[in-house]
Amino acid sequence: MTTTDPGFREAQYDSVSVLMSGQGGAYPYGNTVIARGSAGTLVIDPSLEVDHDPVDADAVMISHAHEDHIAGLKHFTAPTYVHDADLAGVRSLRVLIDGFGIPPEIRSFAEKHIADQFDLPDGRPDAIGVPSEHVFDLGDISATVIHLPGHTAGHCGVLIEPIGFCYVADIDLTSFGPMYGDVGSNLDDYLASIERVREIDARWYGTFHQKGVIEGADDFRTRLDAFRGVIERRDARLLEFLGEPHSIVEIADHRLVYRPHVEMPFVGAVELRTAQLHLDRLVRHGAVLEVEPGRFSRT
Template sequence: MHVIGLHNTVFEGDNTVYLLGEDGDGPLTLVDVGFDDLEIREQLAAGLADAGHAVTDVEQVLLTHYHGDHAGLAAWVQRESGATVYCHEVDAPLVESGQEAYRALRDAQEARFEAWGMPVDARTELRAVLDTETDLMAGATDVESVSDGDTVRAGDVDLRVRHLPGHTAGHVGYVRADGKALYAGDILLPKYTPNIGGADVRLNGALAAYLGSLERVAATAPDVAWPGHRDRIDDTVGRARTIADHHRERTENVLDVLRERGPATPWVVSHDLFGDLSSIHILHGPGEAHAHLEHLETHDVVAAEDGVYSLVETDPDLDPLFPNL
């Protein structure tokens, strides 16, 4: 396997993509591809050249999810090489060249902005950021959908598709058949915790879905995870546990806001949690606050009326809300 780092000025942490089959054994495969701009095209081409290959040699691309910093270059790679592009069936429409799925996503985002109580000026700033991201996501001309349990040959190994929703509705990891390695995308990151709630507004119950995905990762217990940003993760179960603990602590913080402030919208809760927000964090902050409020509402800890959340239980037992990894 050959590791290729790609620049990323839109989100924290440069992207990491992976080349399998560089020795000529099996299909030459990229796991994720990065944003579509000229600089990153050149970086990807240079990374392939370091492994003795050109973009035209790539036979297939395995996408972990639809976000532009993972899928944006898929169309270019496919045009240059004729590569087959794989993506989970739920995210595939957002990778394909048609714009209908993106229009539906933007409509869903606008509905969330209203429901979260996002101010007008924040919406205006965020729309400009989202327009830029869409520009960096050209879309592939043809996508082969995969589902949980499918197997794809990559280089000289078989990779099994694992549906790991939470960050996006169709996020997947690719697990080596012997279970020893996971290509994790954004489901497991070594430094940051992936955003839940704002990163894909199509998901209802985003936090519950993500916690379930962490349980799946822990149950598989791969020796190593290769994330979509930064460096390898050697203690995969420990990292999954740390992230789950982080979300439990954040849920406590959300409860503290409601205890101190009283009933509040997700936007107000996010401001108390994160302070003033700018750029893509205008989406991610209230999205994450909403995901935690929604999780609490599902378990009858809070109640919502017209987008305003209030406490039902002031000192709830959170053990049933979080997995024991």
């Protein structure tokens, strides 16, 4: 690796380089991917530590509409692309924040946090929507958009071929586990997306947060199993709690995602959305019943 900026280190994987976060990649930081082809250069998810366009990019791909993935976008003038389902959130910061599904009383906190931490513009109104399987032709390499919804409705990865680099964005393999607490989140979609990336045989797998780059499909799939296991543990925790009837608010207060000592304004909204998604899924599978209006118990 060679130092290219005080904020990150550049690691090379054939014609793909990753600007590895100098802060370890935990939120609000992340790892930015650059694919250099003979006919063009694509930047994916310019992070908070990217304070200029280091490659004179021909195109920028945003994996999904979250503030940490567009943090460095203001430094790029190249055409910006995002999946159609998350396009409105990249075009408008207001729409991006709407997607959190937070109550009005804490919206001002979210707006202040984003302003203080990221100093984002009001949006990228000229962003271009693309469908799944959209291909960036970079000459001797190509970058194909892979729709991986669940985290957000438009969350995507990018497969760079023929070198075999698969960027999986926020399927980030952390011990914290999957996040699906937004309005556009979907637990069943997230599980399906995990299975989709499991089927991709690549040489390298890149994540936006923390883990960075994993080499080899076997190691990646082992880590992916552990990541998916967090969802299963949340299911088990919920079923244990529903040994007696409880409401959705009581389930959220019990917490499936955050530990009891974590106190941040958005925690309640995330817990409520997560609890609802798990509850809906377990009801569909017959593991939970609504025993009286608004109160649920395991079968």
